Amino acid sequence: MPQALLRSPGSTILAAAARLRQRNLLDRLLNWYIDSVRSHFALHGLRAIKSPDIPGIMSDPISIGNSVRRVLSTLCDALHHYMFPISFLYAENSNKEDMLARIRFRHSLNAMIDIALSDHEFQLMAHLLVEHQLAACGRNEEQQIVDREEDEPKRLAFLTGIRQQIDILGVQDRMERIVADVYHTFIPRYVSRQYARIWEQEERQESLMVELKDLIYGPISRCIATLIRRDELLEARLFELATESLVKLGIKEAFDMVIYFPDSIPALEYLKMCLRTQEHRAQLVTAFQNACHARLLHCGANTSDIISFYMSTIKVFRLLEPRGVLLDKVSRPIRRYLRDREDTVKCIVYGMLEVEDANTGDLSELGKELAAASGAQNADAVDDNDYFNMNWVPDPVDAAPDFRNKRSSDFIGSLLSLYDNKEVFVKEIVVVLANRLLELKNYEIDREMMHLELLKLLFGESDLHNSDVMVKDILESKRVDSNIHDPTTVAPGTYPVAGIVHASMLSRLFWPAFRDEDLVLPPVIEEQLNRYSAKFSILKSARKLTWLKRLGTVDVTLELEDRTLDFTVSPDRASMIYLFQDKPTYTLNELMARLNLDEAMTRRALGFWIKNDVLKEDETCKDKYILLERAEERKKKMLLDDAAESSVQTAEEKATEEMRIYWSYVNGMLTNIPALPIDRIQSFLKMLIPKEVGYSRSVDELRDFLTVMVAEEKLEFVSGSYRLKK
Amino acid sequence: MVEEGKLASDPDHLDDLTILRLTQEIKDVEASKNPLVGDFKPISVLLSEYKDATFRNKIKALGGGNAGYRPVRGDGNCAWRAFAFRYFELLSKLSKEEIEATSNGLQARTSLLDEAGYSDTGYIDFVEETFNLFQKLPDMTPEQVVTEFNNAEVSSAIIVHFRLLAAAYIKTHADDYIPFIDQGEGADIGEYCNRNIEAFSVEADHLALSALVNSMITVDLGVVYMDRSAGDEAVVHKFSPVESSAEGRPPSLKIDLLYRPGHYDIFYK
């Protein structure tokens, strides 16, 4: 209803009103009018403000703006209309009673408008409108500043229009609430969208703050101040919100910053500056731990990746907080997880010894660290008892009770402290070193000696005494070997040894357990070994060599009809291919018998030769193998796991063996004592297992083991105690 | 109080550990008056213990001068301990090579144990203790051998080793011994060895000593019987091994024991 169509009431109506006023019945009229207005508004007004096509306009800022304006104008019109008769009934600036009546009417109108505006659709539109307006102040997704200078007056004019309508309708409070809602979500979202993953440039961090400040103190606060009543603290509050959002973003991204370390150092420096409150620190710890669980500590991640992530974590958190309290907290789940990984020790040891291995990944950083650490040991240690240290600060209040300040960025120390004792590492080192030494040709052990010296600094001389002997064995072997090959030392009854045969003499007691099954070598080689032994016995009177025929490497040249192939292989593989010299086909069983190998080893060796197109399995006869004198076209090949056969019992195998022993104890224990809690079992095992076997598992490891046994239905766990499952 | 007293004196209420401990303590208190292997004493000390003319005559007849004896604790193992101690005491005065030869000879006799059907897990601990001592022996003085033998752990283990050797010899030469075994108490060789030789703290009889000497090969044993039997000189029983070691390598040892009814000491001529 356009305003012009409103007509003033006629004189009869005014007279009637005056009559009613005289008889004090005007109140009744007002009540009736209010009722009528309510039903009219409910019937027509609410329908009028409904937008015809809400979902359709949501994505279009201009339509939304227009819709909001339309709703507000409709309401303004309605307000005008409904107020119109009242201005005749109650004169303005008249007596007190009239004023109260006008106010009463106005209140009921306000209630109606408020109901109309609390409509869900309008709320949504209003939110979107404000959001679009705020978004228009900053950068859009294409990082373009949309708001060209000339645009702003236009937008502000539009907003001023809305503001006027709001003032007319008297719904400023509602608008303020909407605006506040919007900027509280908009600013963090804007910050995380605009500034996510910007870590590299130092200047960027600076300019970022300036830009943000400009934005907030400029267009955004202008925009907001147009819409709602101005508040002096608005800008400060908005800016606080923005910086807080930046910290939260940094906290959220800490995990990625660790991944991208050291490129993320500028961002970390900034984050360090912003981490002011305990709340932030707590959030950082929680967010980082959650990210670790979700993204790192699961079975899909390689142990080496976890370890190198852990090393970066150490660096990052040392940078964030040199005291190491945060580091201590965030690294706990990682450490706990690493402890449970079977190959952690192996990976660390491989890393320290700079062994490249497809399965353990590249952790050669550890090796470099080892070399570096030995040079500057304890250089940057913080000593709490150093009373002259003027830079001393107390541990932060959120330090865990068992927090101990460790040497900053000492990865190796941190990794070694994963386990209660260093023995697990020593065991693995001995195994790895033994493998390395056995793989050597030409007795060149400089690298191993260097590593060993470094490791000794770390683990102490005594624990690595065996390894010392191992290295000395190789040195001594070199000397003995050259003596044996020395043509001037021919003794009666011995024959010269072919120059291709070299041996390492091992002091059995000091090396890890070897697989000591025998292997049948080709007779020519056996003959050479016998000659070697004979000469050795003369050199070292009364000492006899026992050959470990499965160890070592053989350089093999295969001269086939159409090709010549060179390989360096283990003795079992060499012996196997040598057999094919006499006869082109063998069955699996024949090979096993001729070589004295078990089925698994035989198949593995066969797999190697098949993979290299030297042998193939007879298509017509299973487990029969044929020498390929002429290369065949590449066919679908059997891809057998070619993991280098380790010649020494690995720590893993040893652990399995140990677990078998522990299980028989647990079984015996629970056969005779019906139920035991875990700590009793632990102390039994600690006390009762002889030192030669040794028991060094932690309660957690034991619990894992018992849990497996429960899963295998060998044990049951009832009211805090384990018992045998019957 | 009454209740408590009843508990303490009622054997059913003493647990096994307490009973064992009390018995052992009583034994230890008695035994502790005498060391396992005592100090050398001249024969005059022995003489002073006896008033009876028969004994005094016999003792005097043993000779004066350097003659003497070394008391051994009477705990049922005295003959064995006396023999074993004297064996090592004599050896300790020999050269390293001779000790080694003796050790090797004895080591070879371990096969007797296997032949007799003892499991190596059963005897290995005791046999090892003997050869441990052999290892240390070249550097030891006779005084140190005394100290070593007063260590119950060492001497008990060696005694068990020697007992097993003797029992094994009887078991592997059953035909030679069966006529001597008292037919009344079960003629079984195994039973006899079990009760009289293998069992710890059971005193050695004539048969046991003979078997021991035979199992050792390198020892000639003389036992001086100091009893009330008529005569002015004590009877001396001599035990010599049936087999003998070739050409005095390892050297033969001469051990003498002094027997008084129920007890053996070491006798030095």
Add this chain to the structure above:
Amino acid sequence: MDSQNTAPAAFSSHKMQDAPAAMIDSHSVTKRLQSELMQLMMSNVPGISAFPISDSNLCQWTGTISGPEGTYYEGLTYKISMTFPPNYPYHAPVIRFVSPMWHPNVDMSGNICLDILKEKWSAVYNVQTILLSLQSLLGEPNNASPLNAQAADLWDGNPAEYKKLMMTHYKDIDEINDQ
């Protein structure tokens, strides 16, 4: 009464001071028992088992013996206690049945008459041989010198009655453990 009670303690202190050499070092007993336990655990002979009752005192064990097949005791399991003297293995351990045992060579307190635990004890025996001997004692009692005359009489004379009486005394091992 008091003096009777305190006397052993006085003995023991006296002994410790005067004759240390006479004692077998308890460490060696511990070591011996530890290795016997290892052997027992690893050999895992069915029907016999034993384990120390506490980790602080290796001299007290508890064991279980299952009745051998083809005997009255087939399918039944008995609990025993084993107490090792400080001079073990030179002296025999004290073994008794904790479960009520109705058998010619076992008395009502669980004391066992078995020659290898008494006069025929030898240092070559160990826990495993003891357990095996006890197990075979269940099938082959020595009826010549019974501790339980009634059982000895019925063993050959009246198998049905034997089985019946034996079962009235039997208590399941779980019941014993719950006590």
